[in-house]
Amino acid sequence: MFDPVEKLKEYIACRSVSADSAFKEDMLKTRDFVADMFSGMGLSVEIVNTNKHPVVLAKREGDPEWPHVVIYGHYDVQPVDPIELWETQPFEAIVKGDRIYGRGAADNKGPQMAHVAAVGQLLEEHPDLPLRITFLIEGEEEIGSPSLLPLLVERKEIFSEADFVLLSDTLSPSPEQIAVTVGLRGIVELEFELTGPKSDLHSGLHGGAVYNPLQAISELCASLHTAENRVNIDGFYDDVTEVEQWERDELAALGFDEEQYKRTLKVDSLHPLDGYTAQEAIRYLPTLEFNGLWGGYQGEGSKTIVPSKASCKITCRLVGNQKPDVVGKLVAEAIKQRAPKGFQLKFRMGHAGVPYQVVPPDRPNTPSDQPELLAKAFRATEKAIEKSFGKRPLFLREGGSIPIIADVKRVTGLDSVMIGLFLPEDNLHAPNESMNLDVLKKGIQASKEILKEVAGV
Template sequence: MEKNEINKYVQENKDRLVDELMELLRIPSVSADATYSQDVIEMADAVKASLEKAGCDVVEICDTPGYPIVYGHKIIDPALPTVLVYGHYDVQPADPLELWTSPPFEPVIKKTEIHPEGAIFARGACDDKGQMYMHVKAFEYMIKSNTLPCNVKFMIEGEEEVGSTSLSWFVERNQEKLKNDVILISDTGMISNKQPSITTGLRGLSYVEVAVTGPNRDLHSGLYGGAVANPINILAKMIASLHDENNHITIPGFYDNVEELSTEERAEMAKAPFDLEDYKKSIDIKNVYGEKGYSTNERNSIRPTLDVNGIWGGYTGEGAKTVIASQAFAKISMRLVPNQDHHEITELFQKHFESIAPDAVTVKVTPHHGGQGYVTPIDSIGYRAANKAYTETFGVPAIPVRSGGSIPIVALFEKELKSKTILMGFGLDSDAIHSPNEHFGIFNYLKGIETIPLFYKYFVEMSK
């Protein structure tokens, strides 16, 4: 298996590889909205068909309490190492639709400053259909060229964007079926198209919804204003109090188990190329904002956070309606670092949030989903194989980075399957995942297909 041979295959099949991905992107597999439930099922069928066509000996659609998991494998010799590929076929909702420059489920190719060769604009283009499909096409190449050096298993789920609830149920019941030597995931990004990186750390997550209730009905703001608590005002004050003047989270016990990196580790992280002015320009802000004493890259990777993801209550329609709302609501997420337990953090949040509410209102905290943080060692065979693969296709070694995002199932995999995960992402921060106009560079998509087979090659060589 040589880099030039893979590159030749990719270039000769470029149009087909892109067209096949665009067909998958036309399926609106939004797992959060039951309106799209049939589309999610259709997407599972499409993934099954793609794995069968690529060369898997066995492909199954496995029922779960929620959306199905697509499992497939190619076992060439039980004595050889086994790579388990994980991905997800569900996508985020496309809202707000009016901010898309083209329909979210009608993929189009557009050239951009960062992607002069073109990028595919569609919901799920990068997260995670494009990155998941790279693995299917890399596998296809290895089968067609007779260069597959080890066994492969695929596990592609349909609930990642809503917390992977059924995945833990499935993994716990299929440990022998999923037995592997390393898990390979592409649901992360890299620094740039010239500088690859490998994600070595992920933040955990605690996600809650809060409700503040005052009077038993909406009240006339003239007749009752100033005499009763306004739940919207109270909620705003409570949320504001969750950070101090240094943007430090004020929940008692929140930082008790936070991993503090050494000066040396922080210095290594700082070697990653980063231009603060370009960063601010890319999201059109005048200045950055965050916890005092930490850089921008540290704030969004090695430090925990608390953010309001949505807030509502009262009248928000056209014109005026002078009411004091009966209730106010917010959705809040906390990104956690290794050693912070998401169950414990959720309990600490609930206890604190209830304690700071005045007795003029009642508060209800509803936990949603969460997950643990994760760190993978850079001296493992999997990491070294991935780095060698990136080095060969990009011409420079990858830089280890910690991501601000969360993939809760990575910690689950280590707990249940006793194997390490390698996060080989090919997306960019500018790809607008979870936002309008999500896209994935054609360069990145094809480069992933070229790089992944080399990971297999070097992982097997280093495992001997």
């Protein structure tokens, strides 16, 4: 069996930036690296070509009566910009102290390696392990997984006899406190543009007579929230569901130092919806966020104009039973109704994903028809993490979105056990990305224990 840290170094060296066509050949080399890694473990490998970047499927077949787990991960990574802020070369993995540095170390090559190494070690120790395993490693997660949903629909047999999905692409609060993610917010993205005069105008000749598009778009955007930070759109909160008491208890057990949080972010104050803490707002509430607002002159010095156009990018995070198409339409209609007369309005609707939530066993709201093996997997996860990390995990919703997890549930019926193996300090999507090697080591052990328990050995 390979050394997981050395193999992770090789994996990080693969320049697998899915968003940039300049890395097309590197993506193919990474595909081959992943395929060879699984072949070396004795798994059967299939490369599924897509319109963009291939999916690697690796299987351990067995008795149809054996449990079947699908392990998900992605081999693509974010671009490395701004390169000048890196203290190491992003695609040359460096171990410093208890950390390994490099692009993809935490998202998702390191956490993924915990499960790959666990399976490899487990099959060496238990060659007759009564467990079927399918690895699904995609190359488009960082660009929204456009090819994965069609694959799920076309190749339902991959999941038809599976019992649950296991993955680690979520956050834990600290190396000592691991979180099992039981909820992800959905998302809907849109962009709009207001056009006033046919071209930029001299502000001395026309300012005060012409409605400035930057003023108009700022006033429009400001109308979308109340002073209490509630989204000011009728119907926006209609499908938000109540939070169960056990979830509040789990979050309370996490603890939260608001002053430390502010120091970490370098902000003087926070702005959650009235009646909610910052942590509750992140995990339990929907949002409408302005991701970009621009127009007019952006260069050095001054250019005295009334700009012709102004634009805005918005994303809404969704919870409960909120649907992206419904919320997107509500936001778009509110913008259309509030746009001042005399402006042309142009919309672009972007990517979307529904919220996802799974209830662990033994909770008041656990579904009565929850599959036995899913319940067994959650109980095994709690036991394994406590054994490996020395503290029981917390079952928490997370504020981020992984739309494909909800798609897997919708198309295949499978729920996911999501173990957080990256940390706040790991710098995901930023310079100097890294992973805690102690978390990797303990994650391997925990994954082995989970799989053994599910297999019944």
